[in-house]
Every structure is written in C-alpha cells, then in structure tokens.
Amino acid sequence: MRKIVLTANDDRGLDGAMSMHFGHCTHFVLASVDPNNQVTSTEVHVNPYAERHEPGQIPEFIKGLGADVVVAGGMGAKAVQWFQQLGVQVVTGARSGVGETLDAYLAGAVSGVSECNHEH
Template sequence: MRIAVPIKDDSGLESEVCEHFGKARYFVFVDLEDGEIKGSEVVQVPFEEHSPGDLPEFIKQHGGEMVLAYGMGRRAIAYFNAMGVQVITGVSGKVRDVLEGLAKGTLKADPDWRSKGDFGRHEF
C-alpha cells in the first residue's frame, strides 16, 4: 500500500506530520507491505497556492492509496473518498512512528483535532 503523509520538512520518515494538510510543502510517499516499509519518497508540492481538489489529485498521481494526516478539511476528505483513497485524520508525531503504529494496529489518532489550534477557522 502506498501511503501519503504531509510533512513539516523534507526529512522523510524522520520528519513530523504537518498539522495542516493543506499547508504542507512536502509529502512523503511510503510503500508499506506486510507491515514493513519497503520504500519512501519525499515530493515537494509543485504549487504555492491550490484550489479544492489539487492536493488530492497530486497525491493520487503519485499513487497514494491512503493519507495519514492531522487536520484536513471536509472538501479534501470528500475528494479522497470519491477517488477511493482512505483518509485517517488526527495523526501526529514522527512519520516512522506513525507508520509503525499503523502496521502494528496501535496507531493513535486524536479524535478532537478539529477543536485544537486554529482549525476552527477552517470549514470541516
């Protein structure tokens, strides 16, 4: 499975998950098979500004089948759902740790992420 994660910098698996999906400048695409990381690729977002659907399309073009993120708007989630891409929100921490939790079935996601930070300004 190819998993896309918005990251704070270009450190790949050692980076932290970016809190704001739509503000991430980089994504790491990770190939996870049988609970093991088989490969990863950091890709810089190719546009400064984006319209609804641009980031989901970018992720789909890079083979993303699942997105792990902290905060994400309802529109983006709807685009992913329409594309058949699974979305898990409320995820934070170092990418490698998040993927390990996913593989082991121990991934912890914050169900209250919408009420934290400045997410109240976004339409969810």
C-alpha cells in the first residue's frame, strides 16, 4: 500500500483544487493506493504550517502522515532536499483538480521534479 500526499487549496479531498504552491497550501490530501493503483481511502489534513513555517517542518509533517510520495504543483529546492533525506519521493507538475492530478500521477503522466526558483 502506497500513501500519496497531494497539496490542496481546500478540504474537499479528491474533489478539491490542487495547490500550485507547496509551502502555502491550506490542506493535504492523503490517498492510500493498492498495488493495482486503486485508491482504497483518502484523508484530508489541514496544513498546520500554511501561514508560517521553518525549513523542514512541512516535510516532517508529511512524512509523519506515512507518505511515500508527495505531489505538488511546484516546490522549492530546499523542500525537495528535505523530502529526499526523509525518503519521500517528490513529484511536481499538477492538473487543476486533486483527483485529476492523482489519476495523472498513477497513469505516469505526472512525474519528475521541477523546482520553484522563487524565495518567500
């Protein structure tokens, strides 16, 4: 069973809107996926660090959810490095919807990492 976390702008789960900015998303959707790429369950978690966070806090939070993969619209190099150190695969490049992005990831249409180059 894989656990995939996606960044979201709301609490609507797979019906919600993807957040294109990893560090400022309001929610995370945790999808449990079986070996046949079927979603077996989903959970929505509020991002406790959406307004203000220190380096590493969000990656540690997501790892604490049991995530194997995190999918975001974009992510900075420092966050990518944190996830790599924690053994969580990072995928960037999203569709507009959370469910649509998850489907694209599971189909192999969303993969790899493009880092954000901006600083906040």
